[in-house]
Amino acid sequence: MPWGSVRRGDPDGIELHFDRFASFTQLRDDWTLYHEMAHLYLPLLPYSGFWLSEGFATYMQNIIMRDSKVITRKQFIQRLSAGLERGRQQTRTKQQPLSELADDMWQQGAQQRVYWSGSAFFIEAELALQQQGQSLTQLIKRYRECCYSSKTTAKKLITTFDQLSRSAIFSTLYARYTQRTDFPDITREQLILLR
């Protein structure tokens, strides 16, 4: 399995490690590259906002793979569903408020709850945007054009997303998620609605 990380600089980049004999197909089908690329759409956030950055990259890697036909729509739903289940399982033993846990994620090995609570946040945001005839990818595109700044906080980012979507979708969800100690409920029916 390859692994990667984002190198912040001017410009930002990705460092990708993989087997020298990895085939093109293996690299194309692995999620790592899409995950790291998705990180580049948003600035680096402080540790307590990691649930938001990792949730975004995890959700977006699946959107990118679905839309570029690396995975089918069915696989897209399966992957989200399996990931959310891992997050739910881990929440049984990792019950701190989400932003506190994110701050201490590596020490606690709490990646599943942190990544997938964040993904659930963006799934909910996407569904709410869809109701208004918008989408997360459109929103991120506009964010990149008008408002990207390399230094920001989770709160500022959320305010900007609200402004861009002319809604309170993001601040409302953020208030619910940042201190939550349970795992969000996302149904299969909701996943099927994602376009």
Ligand SMILES: [Zn+2]
């Ligand atoms: Zn990541």
